Amino acid sequence: MLKERLVTQALAEGFAMARVCAPDAVPEVPDRLEAFLRAGRQGQMSWLADRAHWRGNPHALWPDARSIVMLAEPYTPGHDPLEDLDRKDRGVVSVYARNKDYHDVLKKRLKRVARWLVSETGCEVKVFVDTAPVPEKPLGQAAGLGWQGKHTNLVSRDLGNWFFLGAIFTTLPLEPDEAEADHCGSCRRCLDICPTDAFPAPYQLDARLCISYLTIEHRGPVDEALRPKLGNRIYGCDDCLAVCPWNKFASAARDQKYAAREDLEAPPLAHLARLDDVAFRQKFSGSPIKRIGRDRFVRNVLYAIGNSEDPSLMPEADKLSNDADPTVADAARWAKQRLFGEN
Structure with a gap:
């Protein structure tokens, strides 16, 4: 058949x-x-x-x-990946x-x-x-x-x-399979863990509050009320995926191209903040991260620096406070204020 x-x-x-x-x-x-x-x-x-x-x-x-x-x-x-959220001087990149x-x-x-x-x-x-x-x-x-x-x-x-x-x-008329039923039951772990309350109700998402959207798709400054909730997530967010109890049946990735690069497993924020456009393109060649560009990525890194509570990262924010990109400069100034304890 x-x-x-x-x-x-x-x-x-x-x-x-x-x-x-x-x-x-x-x-x-x-x-x-x-x-x-x-x-x-x-x-x-x-x-x-x-x-x-x-x-x-x-x-x-x-x-x-x-x-x-x-x-x-x-x-x-x-x-x-939730374990990486505690390493505040490091950035967290979505698993994919x-x-x-x-x-x-x-x-x-x-x-x-x-x-x-x-x-x-x-x-x-x-x-x-x-x-x-x-x-x-x-x-x-x-x-x-x-x-x-x-x-x-x-x-x-x-x-x-x-x-x-x-x-x-x-164009082939193939016999369809039976649709799958919902097996979430009363579980709401994915809803409860969301740092920004991006789910108005079960099975509904407000992308404007989703950290994946904010760090990848959103152009310009992120709302200041949301920046602390980003934590050290610099590209995407896996929280709602990571807590799903059905992951006990998860299969291992079959392609080594999905295995994490060593330099993208909790990379130091200080190193990432120093990327100029050329270095950014070289580092992320062949990566989905390249699509958002240096400025948006470094913006995210600076938000993470502001949330790090690590004063040793102050020089990185200071160097970028007059960056040519106004959104990066704004993020750097916000990070400095956070590290100074002004917010």
Whole structure:
């Protein structure tokens, strides 16, 4: 049977799970997306509104698609990332960004599976990894990979919630799998641990308060009331993922490209604050961190320095208090005030 052989091929390529759903399997997405946008919870992520028609309807993205193959790839960390939050003179980088850009790694693997499918059937395919207006998490639930937890991320009984999602749209009419049910129960660990209270209610996220959004997508100064809550998180946040009890079933990452680089496991804030644009680009070549640029990254580092309670970091903030980028300079001055104990 073709579908069984497809799943076998996907597992052979390194994916942990592969399931199928129809393009029209997520009819609830348009209304949910509209409510999210109407509340302004997207913040500066204007592309969510610009491509809402496609994101809300996978069939509109490619009308010829008859099936969607959803695939999961683990990137489970080797240790609990929450432990790094206590090392205040060090920066915390989200687990997924501590090595190669997963978009590149995952897309290559997806393309190999897609090429196999084309060679076997002559069908047409399109592959997507998080950069197109595809509602991956609802589709993942519709295909049976897992369910969207109260933190809005996908959770699996087999993989926990440390995994990436990829999608192969195809013109083949493949038999869909059964959708996964919600297994969060009364648990609310992910909601309670959020430093910024970014969840207005279970299963809802206000991106404007999410540390991942603030450190990655948000341009310009971060609201001063939120800066202390960033702690030493300088790129992303894993708190809600790390506390999920389903992680007891998490699978180890299968690709060494997801293993953390030594220099990105709790890197010293002092070293990161000294990066100019050239050094930043060299250090983060091939990393998803490179996308946000030196100025936004150093802004985050300075917020962490301000939260460090470590006066030995004062010279780093002082040197940047007149930085050419006004947001960096503002962050440096704020960090100095914090270290002086003025706030």
